[in-house]
Amino acid sequence: xxxxxxxxxxxxxAIVALDDVSFQVRPGEVFGIIGPNGAGKxxxxxxxxxxxxxxxxxxxxxxxxISGRKPWDIAARGxxxxxxxVRLYQELDVLENMLLAQHLHRRPQPFANLFRTTAxxxxxxxxxxxxxxxxxxxxxxxxxxxxxxxLSSAEQRRLQVSMALATGAKLVMLDEPTAGLDGGEVEAFRxxxxxxxxxxxxxxxxxxxxxxxxxxxCDRVMVLNFGRKIAEGPPAAVRANPEVVAAYLGSRxxx
Amino acid sequence: xxxxxxxxxxxxxxSRLVLINCLLALSAYVSFSCGQFSVATPxxxxxxxxxxxxxxxxxxxxxxxxxxxxxxxxxxxxxxxxLPLLKLxxxxxxxxxxxxxxxxxxxxxxxxxxxxxMGLMGIKAKTExxxxxxxxxxxxxxxxxxxxxxxxxGLKSMAKDWQLARVLGVPxxxxxxxxxxxxxxxxxxxxxxxxxxxxAIIPGDFGFGLVIAILSFTILxxxxxxxxxxxxxxxxxxxPEVARPFQEYRLIFTGALLLLAILxxxxxxxxxxxxxxxxxxxxxxx
Numbered sequence: 001x002x003x004x005x006x007x008x009x010x011x012x013x014a015i016v017a018l019d020d021v022s023f024q025v026r027p028g029e030v031f032g033i034i035g036p037n038g039a040g041k042x043x044x045x046x047x048x049x050x051x052x053x054x055x056x057x058x059x060x061x062x063x064x065x066i067s068g069r070k071p072w073d074i075a076a077r078g079x080x081x082x083x084x085x086v087r088l089y090q091e092l093d094v095l096e097n098m099l100l101a102q103h104l105h106r107r108p109q110p111f112a113n114l115f116r117t118t119a120x121x122x123x124x125x126x127x128x129x130x131x132x133x134x135x136x137x138x139x140x141x142x143x144x145x146x147x148x149x150x151l152s153s154a155e156q157r158r159l160q161v162s163m164a165l166a167t168g169a170k171l172v173m174l175d176e177p178t179a180g181l182d183g184g185e186v187e188a189f190r191x192x193x194x195x196x197x198x199x200x201x202x203x204x205x206x207x208x209x210x211x212x213x214x215x216x217x218c219d220r221v222m223v224l225n226f227g228r229k230i231a232e233g234p235p236a237a238v239r240a241n242p243e244v245v246a247a248y249l250g251s252r253x254x255x
Numbered sequence: 256x257x258x259x260x261x262x263x264x265x266x267x268x269x270s271r272l273v274l275i276n277c278l279l280a281l282s283a284y285v286s287f288s289c290g291q292f293s294v295a296t297p298x299x300x301x302x303x304x305x306x307x308x309x310x311x312x313x314x315x316x317x318x319x320x321x322x323x324x325x326x327x328x329x330x331x332x333x334x335x336x337x338l339p340l341l342k343l344x345x346x347x348x349x350x351x352x353x354x355x356x357x358x359x360x361x362x363x364x365x366x367x368x369x370x371x372x373m374g375l376m377g378i379k380a381k382t383e384x385x386x387x388x389x390x391x392x393x394x395x396x397x398x399x400x401x402x403x404x405x406x407x408x409g410l411k412s413m414a415k416d417w418q419l420a421r422v423l424g425v426p427x428x429x430x431x432x433x434x435x436x437x438x439x440x441x442x443x444x445x446x447x448x449x450x451x452x453x454x455a456i457i458p459g460d461f462g463f464g465l466v467i468a469i470l471s472f473t474i475l476x477x478x479x480x481x482x483x484x485x486x487x488x489x490x491x492x493x494x495p496e497v498a499r500p501f502q503e504y505r506l507i508f509t510g511a512l513l514l515l516a517i518l519x520x521x522x523x524x525x526x527x528x529x530x531x532x533x534x535x536x537x538x539x540x541x
Contacts, residue, residue, distance in 0.1 A: 049422055051421070051422075070426070070428075071421045071422060072421060072424045072425055072426040072427070073426075075421075075422055075423060075424035076424050080422060080423075081422055083419075087416060087418065087419045088419075089412070089415045089416060089419070091415075092415070099408065100408055100411065100412045100415075100420075100423065101423050103405065103408055103409055103412065103420075103423050103424050103425055104423070104424040106405035106408065107405065108404070108405050108406065109404070109405075110404070113400045113401075113403060113404045114400055120403070163423070164422075167422075167423055167424055
């Protein structure tokens with residue numbers, strides 16, 4: 001198992017955001033998490049990336065316990081995320097965004113920097129090549145010197161993914177990555193992610209409102225409602241689950 | 256070369272003032288450029304100045320060792336107070352560091368070993384103009400090197416969006432502390448050099464007035480590039496000398512200029528100069 005979440009709970013004062021949730025993510029899969037507003041999806045992402053710590057339970061990644069560790073440490077171990085409300089260095093260009101995203105891949109080399117040795121230029125070249133390679137994979141070739149805030153929202157969402165990959169992440173959590181995109185853009189995004197997951201061995205956790213998208217691109221899906229897991233399994237099985245239908249349609253499931 | 260040395264000797268005191276102000280502006284810049292709104296520079300400068308003055312007056316240590324101590328003591332204090340202080344962000348950090356400046360200021364006034372409100376006198380003037388030039392050049396080079404390093408990239412990333420920086424793997428606490436300590440070290444160096452520049456130091460040199468002056472340097476110059484605060488310090492240190500004929504209107508003049516800069520120069524003097532540069536040579540912009 002790549003990621004293993006065991007009996008995780010998180011309370012914010014009287015509110016129980018997550019209640020005893022367990023699941024596992026296998027390497028190379030696209031794992032979907034759906035649920036109505038307030039189901040605890042965002043809290044779960046924050047818990048896994050170490051921004052929020054669990055009230056109880058444990059999270060491990062590649063066999064090592066990560067709950068309780070610092071966000072930068074968890075990032076260094078290979079977990080990254082994108083944000084529902086796009087976070088980029090808006091006033092910097094695409095290349096600068098990609099260079100800052102490669103922070104974990106730079107070595108601190110004080111002497112090389114102090115005396116401007118060739119190692120400095122070599123590192124710069126290596127980072128540039130990596131940036132170009134990743135941008136190409138996300139269909140952003142030729143955007144290097146464009147400011148991030150001049151990109152369309154579909155392009156900004158793809159840049160977020162390519163920055164997350166630039167950290168060297170093995171697991172990328174995509175928090176509502178298609179919010180605000182039109183049908184064609186959603187389809188293009190789906191193709192890109194499936195391509196990366198299939199051929200590159202990257203693993204994705206997809207948090208979405210768009211149930212159709214989740215069902216069409218995930219290997220397995222987990223459903224949260226009011227902080228509790230109500231279903232988990234292949235898309236077809238989850239779609240047929242009466243409790244899921246009830247949570248989404250608000251109707252009582254037929255016996 | 257001779258013309259240069261002549262110039263510095265002719266304008267000795269103003270040159271010293273300008274160079275020390277440039278160092279102080281750089282100290283503030285180190286904090287600001289990673290998103291840390293710390294105004295602690297005068298407090299750290301005072302620690303450096305009193306450390307240097309006391310070591311020279313009582314122990315007669317060699318000047319270079321004294322300067323080393325003037326850097327080390329504020330750096331150590333920044334290291335110890337940094338962790339609790341830097342939990343605060345934005346204007347709360349500004350208030351806390353302002354409190355720190357006032358505490359140091361009041362300790363200097365009320366302690367006997369610091370000479371009270373009269374300060375310390377009879378410090379041998381050992382700071383040559385070239386010491387100051389060398390110190391400033393070394394600081395500029397060091398900060399430029401850092402800006403192009405892994406550390407610098409992380410600091411920039413934190414300043415622009417610390418929540419994004421965090422998930423990209425930037426260790427926020429450690430980098431914040433490094434910037435705070437570096438800022439204190441530069442302020443301490445400025446303090447040590449200034450204590451040996453003028454024979455005497457008094458607590459009033461390191462109070463609220465200096466906080467405002469340093470803020471003015473950085474705001475007018477612009478904080479998003481290294482030479483912004485230097486430009487601001489140069490401008491605001493030389494301006495009062497140039498505006499001497501206006502006498503009591505000098506402060507009003509400076510205030511008005513600052514207001515104009517805040518209203519119209521979003522990226523400070525440095526940003527304005529760069530814009531002019533680009534207008535003049537459009538092909539050079541990348």
